[in-house]
Amino acid sequence: MIPITLSEFEQSMEGAVFPLAVAVSGGSDSLALMLLAHKLAQKKGSYVIALTVDHGLREESREEGRRVAQWAQAQNIQHVILDWVGDKPTARIQEKARKARYALLTQWCHQNRISTLLLGHHQQDQEETFWLRLSSGSGLTGLSGMKKRTVRDGILFLRPILDFPKECLVATLSAHNQEWIEDPSNHNPHFFRGRLRQFLSEEGLVSGRLNQVIKKLQMDADFIQSSLENAIAHVVQAHDSGYLAVKKEYFSALHPAIAKRLLSFLMQWFSNADYSPRATQVTGVMDKIKKGIPFTTGGIYWVFSHEEIFLFRERRAIQQGFSISSLQEKTLWDQRFWIDPQLKEYVPEGTILGSLKSGWLNSTVETKSLSRATPWKSGELSEAIQKCHMKKLDCAGAHVPRNDNLGKAIYLHQFVPTLPALWVKGKVVAVPHLCYATLECEKDLRKFIYLKPLFHDSLRFTI
Template sequence: MRGPQLSLEAAFAAAMTGFGPFERAPRLAVAVSGGPDSLALMLLADGWARAWSGRVLALTVDHGLRPEAAAEAQQVAAWARARGIDHQILIAAQPPDATGSGGLQAAARALRYRLLTDACTAAGILHLLTGHHQEDQAETLLLRLQRGSGLSGLAGIAACQSLSDLRLLRPLLAVPKQALEDFCAGQGLAPIRDPSNLSPAFARVRWRALMAGAEAPFLAARLAETAARLNSARAVLEGLADAWLLRWVTPLPWGLARLPIAALADGAEEVRWRALARLCAWAGGTAYPPRFEGLQGLLARLQADDRPRDAITLGGTLWVRSGRALWIGREHAALSPPLALPGGAKSARWDGRFSATAPEEGWFLAGLGAAETARLRRSPALKRPQTWGAAMLAQTPAALLAGIPAFQRLDCPAFVPHLSKMPGLSPRLFATPLRPLVAGGERGS
């Protein structure tokens, strides 16, 4: 028998307690499109934060896809200001590119999260909340079931996801959409309706319509409960992958990783490929790993008896066998362009992996490249290494050295952070991968 139903405010507070502990006077960012789910989330988060002497920053993204979006963002700003909530509009420099895999919706989602996380980083906010609700969870389960996803996919949307700079929190995953609609109506708000949410051109919308007329076994609540149970199983496996990574992997400060070939035979295959997925995202500067088929192929090739001589590429990373070790790093051809460093301030994230500071303008952060790699390998620092780091770089395959970060300027050769002796006040490198190598897994709802 179910217990008494909690009020929406109490259910939200219970979910936030599960995400704790928070800092004193917590600061939360909330993604607010103006729809009923995100509007309700903004108000609930504001009430919760004020009770803890904290503040909320509402963030609205204008993707540049619809002419009405600018006015809608201003409406959300007006609603927030009327309630004493800080608000910021994030405008995309150019609309999302719909030609990649996943189409327009996937491209818009990637752009949205990049703008949101960058805004949180700039504001020093550690927690970003999104308004995914029970029906979103159920639709995600159906979509991934259609694609033949494994456990990770069928576990649906994680309630808590750790990135390098912040946590993504989704406290409404157990809340029905109608409850959020009713809450907004009770607050006197008429939410904005995005017409794309009704277009049958999108698979999610077609599943939503089918689910609305389904019989009891397929109701959103049951599907969301199933996803929650699978999410708990996923968290256990992610914890085992964390333990595998901590046992076997040696991360280096240049975005490289090394592990013994023997590790590829340790533990269950399900755990190994999850660990390799985490390595791929970490080394490749992405928030999400490649598809399962690519990871399966990678593991099969790495375990093959023929021991391929050439580097294996996957998701912008290189995997190179050298003796009894496997080395992982960034593919030079996939690196981001050189980043000009602002003098006296921390830079934006470069290549999804690093940020830096420089004492003055004129410095760039870029990949070392083939020519500088050849010079580095001839240098006394690697010929006669005096430190552990230099010894590790001396062992690193040349193909991987080309993709490590280096500081460059026009009047001197490239400098490798944590290795080269640099003149005067030196630039400093900070590891800021989009996805941490070990993050304790993802928590379900």
């Protein structure tokens, strides 16, 4: 095998924004990626930063991190070691270490205003992923493998060497007289991936031909993905107060394959999980929707009207509150709302952001002002609250869900308690999405507490 040329590498870097970060473990794959990215950055008059995560799971990991730092410094490449602190898992070790690794890498990129992170997955990694997912019963989306470009939380995860075999990466290192570290866990039979690698090698099932099959599957998956995005755009509406509405007529007309993927997307939107829910769980939701009876699953409360399916956050699944003063960067609360750290400038010291909780309306607003048989229209609940002598915020366009044929208790007792609220000394001082506040504030606080987009970076994550 011959080394990867700078021209070949540059063609695979479409979309990258310099300066950028490179995840470097010290293995041949990530080290070759670091060197190639460094050469390209020099050509463009920029630079790269190498990031090494020390999981603390092996005694030698700290020394390996230092060796990577020395190699990077020898090339005039900035290097940072990110430590995974806290208790370490005793089960599902690789899975949990992977999640911690990406969390640390993403956090560092946000803190240092880096928008592109390079990952060292190569052709054999892609093929191993195919076999892993095949063994777990994955469908088309899973079998289409890792995507070359994935955006998550505003960071572009780019895999520029995904189409290159490992031998080319080793040849690239040899051309630069660069050593590398062999991670023993890669071939450890204790882990399924290690056993799989040994089996594939012994049976000769690792080859470039499978990579071509994966590319064909990716084309089919991309077509279905495009159909799904089109369906979502026409069928689903995200409301700024934290719930989703699905048009029943359009949903019923969807092909079952697209309808199930749409439900999977909605469930993943609420969970913010890396991967879609299991197919059996999605099928169960589809069956319950056909019955038209309200139900809860996946942290979601599903309610039906004549025209729409409403998805609210299930009350018992709401995330715990936290102190606004602790905010250092934009933070996702309850997997639904982005909280801007500028909020600290407009609220009292000691303010807690959390859910509104049950019983607040009954104790704050005259019950008779909310008792009615007709549907709430946009802003009407806000007006009812304001009539109870609450201070008014400028909340033009505030919206609460309409209900065509269900009692209002559905919304007062299931939806309203899921709204984000600001608490001081155990009392609610503001509910931005109800235009309610007892504190002096010239700003519409919804500018600092806002719903994450429906299409938040990517419909599926494959990192």
